[in-house]
Amino acid sequence: MSDDYEPCAFDQVTFRGYISHLCCFPAQGSASFASTHTILRKGLAKVLQDAPFLTGWVNVASINPQWTTVTGPYDVDAVDDVLEFADLRGNFDYVAWREQRFSVADLLQSQQYAFPTPEVYPAPVIRARLTLMDGGATLAVWFHHAAIDGSGAARFWSAWAAACRGEALEGGLALTPRYTVPAGLKGTPSLHPGYDPHPEAGGRPPSVTTRLWFSDDRLKALKDKATQDAPTGGWVSSHDVLAALFWTKLAPIMGRPDDMGLAVIVNARARLDPPLPVSYIGNCVYAAIAPAPARSLSTAARAIRTAVSSVDSARIIDFAGLVTHAGTRMYEAHRRITLDGPLLVTSWAEMGIFALDWKDAFGGARAEHVLHPSFLRPGIVIVLPKRPGGLDVIFGQEQRFMDQILRDDDFMQYASWQSGYKPE
Structure with missing residues (x-):
């Protein structure tokens, strides 16, 4: 057509x-x-x-x-x-x-x-x-x-x-240019751990979803703990440390301290060479996999930072070649949604929704809260758009595992329950 x-x-x-x-x-x-x-x-x-x-x-x-x-x-x-x-x-x-x-x-x-x-x-x-x-x-x-x-x-x-507001967004919105894979590129599977071109079919267990609040003060305390434990370990971001907290707590709770990796979704637009234009709103993400095990918060945070830093233009292009050569329903191949896959953490923190000026559309008001109006599959963690004072995080998990992590005092010293599932 x-x-x-x-x-x-x-x-x-x-x-x-x-x-x-x-x-x-x-x-x-x-x-x-x-x-x-x-x-x-x-x-x-x-x-x-x-x-x-x-x-x-x-x-x-x-x-x-x-x-x-x-x-x-x-x-x-x-x-x-x-x-x-x-x-x-x-x-x-x-x-x-x-x-x-x-x-x-x-x-x-x-x-x-x-x-x-x-x-x-x-x-x-x-x-x-x-x-x-x-x-x-x-x-x-x-x-x-x-x-x-x-x-x-x-x-x-x-x-x-x-x-x-009667204005136009600079650069506009576009679905072109579509990224074209170099001719003949088949990709290298070993460069993309956690990816399986021939996934086994299988159902997913029932899940419950909860929303937690991590204040700026508690996030700072969490990052301080990670850096104090490894003062010469190199820079890590607050997002690395927050993801590491979920990873290090959930892996042993789920009985997988030695084999549960962590997938962090990376915006790959600017990492491509040449980069995609800012107007492009189609997909351009890559799942960076931090491998298990990660026993401590500091070790896990550094592993996440290493995985994210490894995502360069060559790796992204190779992955596109792998996807194109396989030609299957590739979304099923992301083992994050299977029982033996990595924990998936993605962040919308920098979307900037709270700063948007709608002029008179809402009587001069700006958004005071942003939600994800659905329930999550088990093993998915989403950091919601940052609002003043901290971050909201929602995550889905089997009830038996959710009960344990929400009762973990070491985990909950950094988080406050907001809504959704809560153990009785």
């Missing part, structure tokens, strides 16, 4: 589902949201006009039925298909929900936030929902991960807010 985008190797290795963000806005007065839907709709219409592919669909690629790509039709006038509007004033109390620490479970149980099954093709590239409540509002966007990654989602949010 002439309106199909060329399939991209990086789009084939992601989880085939929706990345979702739900922003919470407090009311600034009785008339705070009088024009919210109108302003958001107008802003979104401008974004869709500038980036028509956002109105398209994730579909099976014509060149390979195991791959997907973005296809038309692209209807830039279909803003009301992309943006759903729900007025729950009189039926849902935002202030009371805030007092419950923005419990995702409460929201999902009382409201429908489900969109089409990601693997029933064609699946929409994006969908959004504005919900007005007593005392506040929420704005949620679902991004199909076979088309857009977390960095791409951040640019979309920035573009929509800019359009609501």
